Amino acid sequence: MKIALTAAALLLASTASAKTVVVTADRMVDVLSGKMVEQPVVVITDGRIASVVSAGTQRPFIPEGAERIDLPGKTILPGLIDMHVHLGGTPLVQGYRALEYTDSFNTVMAVPNAEATLKAGFTTVRSLGDYDYADVALQQAIDDGFLPGPRIVPATYALGATGGHCDENTNRPSDAKTSPGVADGPEAVRAKVRELRKLGARVLKVCATGGVFSRNTDPGAQQMTYEELKMAADEAHMLGMKSAAHAHGADGIKAAIRAGIDTIEHVSFIDDEGIRLAKEKGTWLGFDVYNTEYTLSEGEANGVLPENLEKERRVGTIQRENFAKAAKAEAKMIFSTDGGIYPHGLNARQFAVMVRFGLSPIQAIRTATSNAAQALGWEKDVGAIAVGRYGDIIAIEGDPLADVSLLEKVDVVIKGGERVNQDR
Ligand SMILES: [Zn+2]
Missing domain, CATH: 3.20.20.140 (Metal-dependent hydrolases)
Structure with a gap:
């Protein structure tokens, strides 16, 4: 019993210390299906993507205390x-x-x-x-x-x-x-x-x-x-x-x-x-x-x-x-x-x-x-906004499936769930 309690306490402690970041945007290019996803909500826990849903059709689970990166008007793609x-x-x-x-x-x-x-x-x-x-x-x-x-x-x-x-x-x-x-x-x-x-x-x-x-x-x-x-x-x-x-x-x-x-x-x-x-x-x-x-x-x-x-x-x-x-x-x-x-x-x-x-x-x-x-050989780690991969995400204005040159101006870069400072 004592051991079980300790294990539960440890689990709680590790859950509490997990860093969670939630990224929302207007659209997401799902490179795997080739389709545009509306109102994406991406949850990144400890640098890796824990869930990806479309807010219009599914209710995302957002852990309490999660950091938010809201990108209204933007289209997100994988890094x-x-x-x-x-x-x-x-x-x-x-x-x-x-x-x-x-x-x-x-x-x-x-x-x-x-x-x-x-x-x-x-x-x-x-x-x-x-x-x-x-x-x-x-x-x-x-x-x-x-x-x-x-x-x-x-x-x-x-x-x-x-x-x-x-x-x-x-x-x-x-x-x-x-x-x-x-x-x-x-x-x-x-x-x-x-x-x-x-x-x-x-x-x-x-x-x-x-x-x-x-x-x-x-x-x-x-x-x-x-x-x-x-x-x-x-x-x-x-x-x-x-x-x-x-x-x-x-x-x-x-x-x-x-x-x-x-x-x-x-x-x-x-x-x-x-x-x-x-x-x-x-x-x-x-x-x-x-x-x-x-x-x-x-x-x-x-x-x-x-x-x-x-x-x-x-x-x-x-x-x-x-x-x-x-x-x-x-x-x-x-x-x-x-x-x-x-x-x-x-x-x-x-x-x-x-x-x-x-x-x-x-x-x-x-x-x-x-x-x-x-x-x-990194298809489990990078290359798509998908569960299990690193939280590597970029945001741009507009629809890159209509005009691919929009990728020349990237407004926001997120690597492993961390927003990259674009000012320096
Ligand atoms: Zn070369």
């Missing part, structure tokens, strides 16, 4: 997810201009960049390649409440070939450097995946082809063999990590898909066979279709090298044509913007480009919510 950002990337410092700054510059800049990303409504991001383990430090600082920012899935350094897109190719030979992510040959790749995991990586990023922003690499050319990619994907999966491949060229894209890589990033020159393969294997495609405008209008002033601008011109148009093809073929899509190539916080500008090139607004919204959550 957005960008599957490809570089939080340490600062678009104003490109090309050789980066050599004027000290080594930890990118690490320091990652702090305001993470905050800008969160305030723009992105409550979860994958950091697909950062210097100095900045993404791991940020993840720790944010998760432990020292800094504002999104939930971060860090890749640390991108794994790639010697002289490839993710190596250090800017210096002259006498100052040559090798990226800590470089590995050549399957066994070296195996060891590198284990090392990155040990140093904090929670997703593996590989560079399967050349890229736009590196020196002396051809975006169309494959840079990792099928055997290396297969080793990378298998080793990541064994360690419980998803894998992402930077891939522009058609051959590198197909090799990465066949190797079992989970998400293909950029996807610029994908051909019909690649689209068919991606559908067959269930591979997610992350076309970064927004940043071309920014690079072509601001890049030169920011120090982007002529070689890189020329490559962007070559890649941008074809990438959008192939995005339209993949959209028509109903390939599985995620929201990957390459944030850091353009200023952090403008991520949502990609929605309108996705709609312009063939997705419906709800399809575009799903790339950054329910689809992204699945691709992360």
Whole structure:
């Protein structure tokens, strides 16, 4: 009896200390059903969603003493997810201009960049390649409440070939450097995946082809063999990590898909066979279709090298044509913007480009919510306003299913049931 009483007292105490937040609004986009829900009432207990009802049809249970976040006139959606950002990337410092700054510059800049990303409504991001383990430090600082920012899935350094897109190719030979992510040959790749995991990586990023922003690499050319990619994907999966491949060229894209890589990033020159393969294997495609405008209008002033601008011109148009093809073929899509190539916080500008090139607004919204959550393997945690998931919610004016560009202006951000301060 005594024990039972103690247990009851403990239960009471824990109920009393549970923090409950109630969010109400005019409308909610239910990304899972694709429908608009009127008068939503969302109850968040200790950071996770405990119930979601429509006040018109059901009576919500609101615990006494609950904190209220009433958002009259607003439409709420799940917190957005960008599957490809570089939080340490600062678009104003490109090309050789980066050599004027000290080594930890990118690490320091990652702090305001993470905050800008969160305030723009992105409550979860994958950091697909950062210097100095900045993404791991940020993840720790944010998760432990020292800094504002999104939930971060860090890749640390991108794994790639010697002289490839993710190596250090800017210096002259006498100052040559090798990226800590470089590995050549399957066994070296195996060891590198284990090392990155040990140093904090929670997703593996590989560079399967050349890229736009590196020196002396051809975006169309494959840079990792099928055997290396297969080793990378298998080793990541064994360690419980998803894998992402930077891939522009058609051959590198197909090799990465066949190797079992989970998400293909950029996807610029994908051909019909690649689209068919991606559908067959269930591979997610992350076309970064927004940043071309920014690079072509601001890049030169920011120090982007002529070689890189020329490559962007070559890649941008074809990438959008192939995005339209993949959209028509109903390939599985995620929201990957390459944030850091353009200023952090403008991520949502990609929605309108996705709609312009063939997705419906709800399809575009799903790339950054329910689809992204699945691709992360976090479908129980993020990507929808649904029971059990984190209380990650954004509020905007108007109907994003009619005009998806409304997502570019997020008025309120709630992460884990906590309202984010938008004033600072
Ligand atoms: Zn990138």
